[in-house]
Amino acid sequence: xxxxxxxxxxxxxxxxxxxxxxxxxxxxxxxxxxxxxxxxxxxxxxxxxxxxxxxxxxxxxxxxxxxxxxxxxxxxxxxxxxxxxxxxxxxxxxxxxxxxxxxxxxxxxxxxxxxxxxxxxxxxxxxxxxxxxxxxxxxxxxxxxxxxxxxxxxxxxxxxxxxxxxxxxxxxxxxxxxxxxxxxxxxxxxxxxxxxxxxxxxxxxxxxxxxxxxxxxxxxxxxxxx
Amino acid sequence: xxxxxxxxxxxxxxxxxxxxxxxxxxxxxxxxxxxxxxxxxxxxxxxxxxxxxxxxxxxxxxxxxxxxxxxxxxxxxxxxxxxxxxxxxxxxxxxxxxxxxxxxxxxxxxxxxxxxxxxxxxxxxxxxxxxxxxxxxxxxxxxxxxxxxxxxxxxxxxxxxxxxxxxxxxxxxxxxxxxxxxxxxxxxxxxxxxxxxxxxxxxxxxxxxxxxxxxxxxxxxxxxxxxxxxxxxxxxxxxxxxxxxxxxxxxxxxxxxxxxxxxxxxxxxxxxxxxxxxxxxxxxxxxxxxxxxxxxxxxxxxxxxxxxxxxxxxxxxxxxxxxxxxxxxxxxxxxxxxxxxxxxxxxxxxxxxxxxxxxxxxxxxxxxxxxxxxxxxxxxxxxxxxxxxxxxxxxxxxxxxxxxxxxxxxxxxxxxxxxxxxxxxxxxxxxxxxxxxxxxxxxxxxxxxxxxxxxxxxxxxxxxxxxxxxxxxxxxxxxxxxx
Numbered sequence: 001x002x003x004x005x006x007x008x009x010x011x012x013x014x015x016x017x018x019x020x021x022x023x024x025x026x027x028x029x030x031x032x033x034x035x036x037x038x039x040x041x042x043x044x045x046x047x048x049x050x051x052x053x054x055x056x057x058x059x060x061x062x063x064x065x066x067x068x069x070x071x072x073x074x075x076x077x078x079x080x081x082x083x084x085x086x087x088x089x090x091x092x093x094x095x096x097x098x099x100x101x102x103x104x105x106x107x108x109x110x111x112x113x114x115x116x117x118x119x120x121x122x123x124x125x126x127x128x129x130x131x132x133x134x135x136x137x138x139x140x141x142x143x144x145x146x147x148x149x150x151x152x153x154x155x156x157x158x159x160x161x162x163x164x165x166x167x168x169x170x171x172x173x174x175x176x177x178x179x180x181x182x183x184x185x186x187x188x189x190x191x192x193x194x195x196x197x198x199x200x201x202x203x204x205x206x207x208x209x210x211x212x213x214x215x216x217x218x219x220x221x222x223x224x225x226x
Numbered sequence: 227x228x229x230x231x232x233x234x235x236x237x238x239x240x241x242x243x244x245x246x247x248x249x250x251x252x253x254x255x256x257x258x259x260x261x262x263x264x265x266x267x268x269x270x271x272x273x274x275x276x277x278x279x280x281x282x283x284x285x286x287x288x289x290x291x292x293x294x295x296x297x298x299x300x301x302x303x304x305x306x307x308x309x310x311x312x313x314x315x316x317x318x319x320x321x322x323x324x325x326x327x328x329x330x331x332x333x334x335x336x337x338x339x340x341x342x343x344x345x346x347x348x349x350x351x352x353x354x355x356x357x358x359x360x361x362x363x364x365x366x367x368x369x370x371x372x373x374x375x376x377x378x379x380x381x382x383x384x385x386x387x388x389x390x391x392x393x394x395x396x397x398x399x400x401x402x403x404x405x406x407x408x409x410x411x412x413x414x415x416x417x418x419x420x421x422x423x424x425x426x427x428x429x430x431x432x433x434x435x436x437x438x439x440x441x442x443x444x445x446x447x448x449x450x451x452x453x454x455x456x457x458x459x460x461x462x463x464x465x466x467x468x469x470x471x472x473x474x475x476x477x478x479x480x481x482x483x484x485x486x487x488x489x490x491x492x493x494x495x496x497x498x499x500x501x502x503x504x505x506x507x508x509x510x511x512x513x514x515x516x517x518x519x520x521x522x523x524x525x526x527x528x529x530x531x532x533x534x535x536x537x538x539x540x541x542x543x544x545x546x547x548x549x550x551x552x553x554x555x556x557x558x559x560x561x562x563x564x565x566x567x568x569x570x571x572x573x574x575x576x577x578x579x580x581x582x583x584x585x586x587x588x589x590x591x592x593x594x595x596x597x598x599x600x601x602x603x604x605x606x607x608x609x610x611x612x613x614x615x616x617x618x619x620x621x622x623x624x625x626x627x628x629x630x631x632x633x634x635x636x637x638x639x640x641x642x643x644x645x646x647x648x649x650x651x652x653x654x655x656x657x658x659x660x661x662x663x664x665x666x667x668x669x670x671x672x673x674x675x676x677x678x679x680x681x682x683x684x685x686x687x688x689x690x691x692x693x694x695x696x697x698x699x700x701x702x703x704x705x706x707x708x709x
Contacts, residue, residue, distance in 0.1 A: 124404065124427045138396065148385060157385060164392045171396055176403035176412055182351045186395075189358045196362055197384055200369060203377040 008129060010051050015136045018044050018170070022143040022163055023107070026150075027100040029091045034159050035080050042072035045166055049173060060177050068169065071187045076162065076194050083198035084155060092153040103146050111139040133174035141167030154201035158194060165190060227265070227287065228279045228346060234261050235339040242331050251331050252310040258335055259306055262299035262342050266292045270699055276417070276706075278348065283415055286348040289702040294480050295345045297558050298473045300684075301565050302338050304677040305465040308569050309334075311671025312465055315576050316371070322463075326370050333370075337363040337469070344477050350398055350414040353481060354391065357445060360474055361387045368462045379461035383454040387444050390451050394441025397434040397485075404430045416484055420708065423491035431492040438485045439501065446478030447532045448539060449509040456516075459528035460581060464572025467524060471531040471568060472561035479538055479557065487707040490545060502543030507636060509536030514640040517647035522581045523574060526651055527567045530607060533644050534560045540637070541622045549625040550709050552618045554700040559614035559688060560607065566681040567603035569674070570596040577668040586655050587663045593670065597656065599678045604652055606685045608645040614688035 021041040028034050049065035084090075098106060115135040122131050144167060147160030172178055238258040242251050269275065269292045276288035313330065316322035322330070337360060344356035361384060369380040398414055406412030409422060419426075444451035455475075459467045482502070489498045513533035520526040538560075541553035571581065573596040578585040590597045602613065609619030627634040 121400075121429055121433060124430050141392065141396070145389065148389060154381060161385065161389060161392075164389060168392050168395050168399075172399050175399050176406050178351060178399070178402060178412075182349075182355070185352075185355045189355055189362070192362050193358070193384070193388055196365060197381070200365075200377050200381045200384070203369070203374070 011048055012132070014044050014048050014051065015133065015170070018048075018166070019136060019140060019143075022140055023104055025159060025163060026103045026107070026143065026147055031084050031087075031090055031092060031153065031155050032081070034092075034156060035077050035084065038080075038159050038162055039073055039077040041163070041166055042068060042077075045169055045173075046073060048170065052173060058177070060180050060183075061173075063180055064173065064177070064183055067184060067187055071191055072162075072166070075191060079191075079194055079198055080155065080158060083202055086202055087155065089153060092151050092156045094152045095150050096152065098146065098150045103150055106146060107139065107143045110142040111135060114138045114142070130175065134171060137167050137171035137174065139167075140164075140170065143167075154197070158197050158201065161197070162194070227277070228285050231262075231265070231339075231342060231346070234258065235335065235342075238335050239332055242328060242335065248313065248327055249310065251328065252306060255306045255309075255331050255335055255338075256303060259299050259303040259338060262295055262338065263303060266296035266299060270296065270695055275702070278417070279346075282349075283417065284349045284352055285343075285346045286417065287346060289699050289706055290480070290483070291345040293554065293696075293699050293703060294476060294557075295342055297476065297561050298341050298345070299338075301469060301472045301561055302334075302341075304565060304680060305468050305569070306334065308468075308572070308674045308677040309463075309465045311674045312463065312572060312576070314671070315668070316463065319579065321372055322370065323372060330367065330370055333363045333366045334466075337367065341473055341477060345480070348415050348417055350401075350416060350419075350481075350484070351395075353484070354395060354398060354441070357442070357477060357481060358388065358391055360477060361391070361445070364458075364462075364466065364470055364474060367466045368458055371461075371463060373461070376461045379454075379457040383458040386451060386454040390444030391441035394438045397437030397439075397441075400430060400437065401426075401434040404434075416488070419488045420491075423488045426488070426492050428492050428494040428497075431489045432494040432497050435485055435489040435494070435498050436501070439482065439505075442478045442481035442485070443505065444478070445474065446482060446539075447475050447509075447535045448478075448505050449512040449532070449536070452509065452512070452532050452535075455532055456525045456528045459531070459568075460522055460524040464524070464568050464575060467528075467571075468565040468568035471528065472565045475531060475535055476557055476561060479535065479542075482539070483542060483707065486542060486545075487709065491708060495545070499543045499545050502539050503633075506536045506539035506541075506543055507633070509533070509539060510637065510640045511536075514643040514647070517644050520647065520651065521583050523571045523583065523651070523655070524568070524581045526647065527564065527571060530567075530644060530648070531560075531564050533640065534564070534607070536640075537619070537622060537637070540626065540633075544625050544629055545709050546625055546628075547704050547709060549622060550704050550707060551700050552621040552625070554703055555692065555696075556615065556618035556622060558696075559618055559685070562681055562685050562688070563603055563606040563613070563615055566599055566678065566685065567607065569678055569681065570599035570603060573599075573668070573670055573674065573678075576670070578665070583651065583655055583658075586658050587660045587665055589658070590656055591659075592665065592667050595670065595675055595678060599682060600652060600655075602682050602685060604648045606689075608648060609641070612689045613685045615685075616689055617692075 018041055021037050025037050046065050046069045049061055053061035118134050141164045144160045144163030148157050238254050241254045245251050276286050279285040317324050340356045340359040344353050347353035365380040365384050369376050402412045402414050447455045513529045517529045538553055541549045573593055606613035606615050609615045626637050
């Protein structure tokens with residue numbers, strides 16, 4: 001078993017790595033590589049859950065780690081990869097409102113703003129490491145938002161949305177474990193959302209007939225006219 | 227009750243999968259909506275509220291939930307009644323692939339279930355999940371038409387609503403972490419949060435509310451998170467626009483009311499109140515100014531919906547017993563008026579195959595009932611007598627005047643701009659007459675007409691007479707919210 005003192009340090013290192021991956025996501029133009037970065041970022045979140053599981057062996061944390069591995073490291077990136085393979089556009093080269101460097105500077109400013117804001121809550125919450133973990137998680141959410149606002153392609157926007165969602169998951173892991181059923185339902189909801197968004201991304205990239213061909217298997221499954 | 231509702235919903239969807247004719251599919255959907263209307267009326271008259279379900283009380287039926295469910299189920303029922311003829315026309319004009327009719331109805335039924343269960347959720351995290359599901363199913367209903375612009379509208383809706391909803395989840399986690407630390411066991415059950423709200427520290431209450439407001443505000447079309455509304459409402463099939471405007475926006479407001487009721491009991495209550503009033507006025511101003519230059523009838527109604535959400539938010543923020551009571555009646559009356567306008571706009575769309583005012587000619591002659599519907603809808607939504615929105619709007623304005631005369635002046639100015647915009651738009655809409663025009667008359671199916679007639683009657687009746695039981699329920703809600 002890992003010495004207890006080492007665990008918070010491991011988590012801090014993992015958090016910094018997760019933020020570094022978000023910085024990369026802000027700057028990278030290749031869509032396939034973006035998806036890969038998201039997969040790695042989610043894998044680090046699995047490692048955070050396992051590091052949190054190690055001291056008390058709470059089954060709920062192990063379950064969260066397993067569900068995250070399955071949904072965010074395997075299923076969702078595969079759905080996005082599948083959508084990407086069918087898209088004509090492979091790179092997202094345009095940046096709106098902010099250049100990558102200014103996006104990173106804004107992210108740093110956001111972190112300090114969140115840190116200052118959360119420092120007022122420190123006396124009212126159980127976890128004294130909340131200030132750092134909470135600020136990093138919420139900053140990750142804002143970085144995801146920056147990705148959505150500054151990038152053109154729907155697939156990049158989906159990755160931005162998923163980055164925000166990773167921020168929420170981290171926040172939830174450090175702050176309080178929600179009941180497992182709620183965690184599972186949230187992830188199911190997320191998978192549905194991503195499937196739909198990927199389908200719409202394909203619709204924008206193709207013509208309406210091709211898009212409706214993609215919808216047809218679902219319609220046939222539901223007993224629609226052949 | 228929860229199990230029965232799931233059973234009814236699943237049966238409706240299975241029947242839709244196996245049925246062949248669109249008429250039967252429509253009938254099943256109608257019965258599904260009727261079930262919820264019946265359930266809410268039964269609970270209003272015979273049920274002892276609140277009732278809790280499951281050991282951990284994750285679900286419940288209380289006065290506010292049942293009141294909102296009644297409004298939602300009536301709107302769903304009338305929209306589905308309207309849908310049969312409307313879908314037929316969409317298919318005939320190749321705007322909807324016939325292969326997707328079942329998918330359309332299934333999503334409609336799933337949307338109804340998600341809305342109903344969001345009202346049944348005592349647990350705020352479950353409410354959040356059902357609210358997210360409403361986004362997914364309504365986005366599919368927008369995207370199902372044969373138009374690329376609909377994909378853009380659905381994507382915009384999906385990204386704005388879901389991104390904001392993730393921020394609201396942070397607020398819920400904060401609240402859960404606090405209760406876990408201070409109350410022994412963490413809870414997001416509204417009833418438990420209400421009973422121990424005074425123990426929540428002001429800062430936690432304020433931060434949680436701020437985050438939660440972002441998500442629920444986006445669903446309720448509160449500015450600046452409202453930008454998805456004009457696109458989604460104008461591109462969606464009209465029956466879906468009616469549901470989006472009269473039901474989905476209300477679910478967002480419902481979430482705000484629930485969380486505000488908790489925060490109101492802490493010493494951060496005044497901060498939350500001020501926040502609602504400021505955002506309410508911002509929404510009111512943005513929406514009424516945006517209405518001025520509209521040429522698209524559905525966009526005009528969409529901005530009017532946003533404007534009403536602003537007024538509702540202000541009235542909630544005032545947090546007096548009278549303002550909350552009348553805002554509940556306001557929610558019901560505005561839902562009916564918005565639905566009527568969207569359904570009539572749908573007939574105009576079928577007549578001219580466009581939502582643009584420039585394509586309108588001889589509307590009164592071609593569609594007399596829809597013309598009456600639009601006139602009644604505009605009068606009602608502007609808060610004029612004798613329609614249902616008159617009293618609640620007047621009394622909300624009186625409540626605002628008690629708070630500040632300047633606020634009253636701003637509110638009146640915004641209302642004046644929006645009413646003026648409607649007057650200008652529909653004067654042009656009805657006065658575009660071209661005797662030489664050879665536009666073929668669209669024969670509005672009887673069921674589409676029936677929906678419009680029922681809405682006109684409801685708006686007129688509720689303007690003259692407010693049933694005692696509805697007023698009692700609204701009074702009970704104010705008491706339950708402890709405002």
